[in-house]
Amino acid sequence: MHITPLTRNASGDFAGEVSGIDLTGTLSDGDIAAIEAGMDRFAVLVFHDQRFDDDTQLAFSRRFGELEISSGGEMSKPEERRLKLEMADISNVDRNNRLRDADDRVRLIALGNRLWHSDASFRAVPAKYSLLSARVVPGKGGNTEFADMRAAYDALDTATKALIEDLVTEHSNAFSRETIGFPPEAYGSENQSKLRPVRQSLVRTHPVTGRKSLYLSAHIGSIVGWPVPEARAFIRDLTEHATQPEFVHAHVWRPWDLVIWDNRTTMHRARRYDDLHDIRDMRRSTVRGDAMTAPQAQAA
Amino acid sequence: MKLTPLHDGFVAEASEIDISNPLSPAEVEAVEAGMDQYAVLVFRDQPLTDEQQCDFTRNFGELEQTLIAQMTKGSERRLQPMEMGDISNLTASGTLRARDDSRRMYALGNRLWHADASFRATGAIYSLLSARVVPSKGGNTEFADMRAAYDALDAQTKALIEDLVTEHSIAFSRAQLGFDDYGSGNEDKVRPVRHSLVRTHPVTGRKSLYLSAHIGGIIGWPVPEARAFIRDLTEHATQPQFTHAHQWRVNDLVIWDNRTTMHRARRYRDLEEVRDLRRTTIKGTTLTAAQVPAMAAE
Numbered sequence: 114m115h116i117t118p119l120t121r122n123a124s125g126d127f128a129g130e131v132s133g134i135d136l137t138g139t140l141s142d143g144d145i146a147a148i149e150a151g152m153d154r155f156a157v158l159v160f161h162d163q164r165f166d167d168d169t170q171l172a173f174s175r176r177f178g179e180l181e182i183s184s185g186g187e188m189s190k191p192e193e194r195r196l197k198l199e200m201a202d203i204s205n206v207d208r209n210n211r212l213r214d215a216d217d218r219v220r221l222i223a224l225g226n227r228l229w230h231s232d233a234s235f236r237a238v239p240a241k242y243s244l245l246s247a248r249v250v251p252g253k254g255g256n257t258e259f260a261d262m263r264a265a266y267d268a269l270d271t272a273t274k275a276l277i278e279d280l281v282t283e284h285s286n287a288f289s290r291e292t293i294g295f296p297p298e299a300y301g302s303e304n305q306s307k308l309r310p311v312r313q314s315l316v317r318t319h320p321v322t323g324r325k326s327l328y329l330s331a332h333i334g335s336i337v338g339w340p341v342p343e344a345r346a347f348i349r350d351l352t353e354h355a356t357q358p359e360f361v362h363a364h365v366w367r368p369w370d371l372v373i374w375d376n377r378t379t380m381h382r383a384r385r386y387d388d389l390h391d392i393r394d395m396r397r398s399t400v401r402g403d404a405m406t407a408p409q410a411q412a413a
Numbered sequence: 414m415k416l417t418p419l420h421d422g423f424v425a426e427a428s429e430i431d432i433s434n435p436l437s438p439a440e441v442e443a444v445e446a447g448m449d450q451y452a453v454l455v456f457r458d459q460p461l462t463d464e465q466q467c468d469f470t471r472n473f474g475e476l477e478q479t480l481i482a483q484m485t486k487g488s489e490r491r492l493q494p495m496e497m498g499d500i501s502n503l504t505a506s507g508t509l510r511a512r513d514d515s516r517r518m519y520a521l522g523n524r525l526w527h528a529d530a531s532f533r534a535t536g537a538i539y540s541l542l543s544a545r546v547v548p549s550k551g552g553n554t555e556f557a558d559m560r561a562a563y564d565a566l567d568a569q570t571k572a573l574i575e576d577l578v579t580e581h582s583i584a585f586s587r588a589q590l591g592f593d594d595y596g597s598g599n600e601d602k603v604r605p606v607r608h609s610l611v612r613t614h615p616v617t618g619r620k621s622l623y624l625s626a627h628i629g630g631i632i633g634w635p636v637p638e639a640r641a642f643i644r645d646l647t648e649h650a651t652q653p654q655f656t657h658a659h660q661w662r663v664n665d666l667v668i669w670d671n672r673t674t675m676h677r678a679r680r681y682r683d684l685e686e687v688r689d690l691r692r693t694t695i696k697g698t699t700l701t702a703a704q705v706p707a708m709a710a711e
Binding site for chain 1: 680
């Protein structure tokens with residue numbers, strides 16, 4: 114297995130392209146350890162020509178830890194789902210493989226992925242890795258962009274680092290969707306408890322590398338102890354800082370790409386494509402984290 | 414009057430003119446020509462009283478009353494003329510506003526990129542901002558050139574947006590920050606108005622993007638799709654090559670054309686330091702799009 118760095122910023126390498134390994138085959142513990150070491154260094158790893166089906170993707174993903182149930186899966190009814198509960202359906206087709214209409218509720222919720230976020234930051238124990246496999250890609254557009262939250266943290270001035278060191282933010286899926294005008298009520302009464310905000314530290318430390326990073330996400334709606342408008346304006350400023358071109362890598366998808374990113378040290382977003390006419394079928398498995406980043410307000 | 418460009422065709426510093434005294438017609442014309450070319454003009458060392466600022470502003474059209482003055486009782490206003498926008502962190506009695514002051518929360522909306530009064534059916538033409546007290550650090554105003562931003566779009570995006578009409582309301586920008594406390598009796602002032610997303614300058618004929626944090630929808634589009642798209646356009650339009658940061662000095666006066674620019678305020682230590690800026694605004698005179706219903710917010 115060989116890793117070629119894709120970008121370099123003032124803090125080091127960010128995103129690597131991996132060659133010389135077939136992830137659908139049998140992997141040794143040494144292979145998994147090498148991938149984990151690559152993730153610790155690069156935060157995003159790109160693998161080409163990995164012909165996964167859902168079962169082999171889930172089996173590979175489990176080598177890194179326990180898998181999450183996707184929020185889209187747990188908030189939908191079984192008859193609405195195209196894929197297994199552990200497989201997040203990052204596509205623009207319904208369960209009959211037909212393109213979704215312009216005003217389809219699932220399409221409108223998915224538009225929230227165009228905001229910079231960290232997967233499952235709305236859970237008290239948020240996600241570790243996300244693994245996204247491209248099965249069908251559109252003719253144009255639909256890139257995924259990644260931002261390096263370690264380099265973004267390092268580049269803050271001393272006064273800002275001191276200001277944010279102990280700040281705790283509140284995250285909910287409802288906040289990111291409200292930003293684009295999708296009201297929390299539209300998730301349905303049965304899902305309201307899943308929208309309850311959780312608390313996360315704004316600065317977190319990677320358990321292996323010890324590097325600090327900004328824990329930002331579109332799911333942030335407030336900072337504990339701050340007036341809401343001041344918190345939101347400040348989080349917008351931090352997000353703008355953290356997603357400047359020098360911290361960002363854009364991935365242009367090819368079929369059978371697999372990209373793994375560490376949600377503890379990166380944000381990502383999807384870019385626009387002609388989703389009313391072109392199919393984009395990507396499947397995401399997500400590895401659970403192992404700890405909360407901040408004490409919760411009450412038992413969740 | 415002499416103009417020194419600050420940013421490649423966008424923003425110039427105007428010198429060798431005293432704007433505290435009545436201007437000759439030729440001087441007014443020179444300022445207007447400079448505005449058409451550069452969209453933002455910076456005048457240094459121009460100490461002005463409120464009355465002098467209003468007099469200078471009237472050279473360019475009719476003054477508009479600020480929305481916040483219209484929504485506030487006279488006893489709560491620090492500046493009595495309804496035409497003088499109070500861009501400060503001070504209460505009516507001149508003390509610093511408290512952290513959770515509702516007026517402070519409202520003012521935080523100025524940290525989002527916007528065009529002044531785009532929530533009115535006719536928008537605004539020029540804004541004139543005079544610096545009376547400035548903080549020791551922070552509090553810059555940044556400007557973005559919506560003509561250059563439009564020009565830099567690819568042909569496909571230009572075709573897509575050519576005839577799009579957006580909906581603007583003060584409530585949309587404030588909702589982005591989680592603020593919705595306007596007080597009763599002001600419901601009519603937050604009713605959305607319509608604007609063309611692409612507008613053409615009446616003198617230069619140049620096209621520009623008419624973007625603003627006040628946009629909440631695009632006519633005929635699902636709201637989330639419209640908001641995601643407007644965010645993408647705003648990100649494009651506010652890239653460093655299109656923006657200029659103005660660092661305030663006391664007695665600066667900056668004029669910008671809201672038809673061709675966006676602007677935003679940056680953070681400063683507003684709980685500890687005074688920033689007292691005063692804004693006068695020239696009313697727009699024409700609609701950029703037909704209003705539905707016909708009785709939209711004036």
